[in-house]
Amino acid sequence: xxxxxxxxxxxxxxxxxxxxxxxxxxxxxVRKISENYSNITKFSGAFPEIAExxxxxxxxxxxFSTRDF
Numbered sequence: 001x002x003x004x005x006x007x008x009x010x011x012x013x014x015x016x017x018x019x020x021x022x023x024x025x026x027x028x029x030v031r032k033i034s035e036n037y038s039n040i041t042k043f044s045g046a047f048p049e050i051a052e053x054x055x056x057x058x059x060x061x062x063x064f065s066t067r068d069f
Contacts, residue, residue, distance in 0.1 A: 008016065020029045 016026060016029055019033070020026065
């Protein structure tokens with residue numbers, strides 16, 4: 001397997017390092033992140049009605065008033 005060198009900012013390196021489990025390489029972490037991202041993007045757009053629900057909730061929150069009990 002060939003390797004490539006990449007540059008990361010210090011903060012990006014620290015974030016990647018925090019995701020790294022014992023015995024795991026940085027390549028393993030990048031693979032894990034990219035697989036998870038790929039799985040998430042498969043569902044993007046799968047539920048277009050979510051935007052409608054979000055809009056309705058925001059509208060109802062603005063119109064909501066408390067009641068005296």
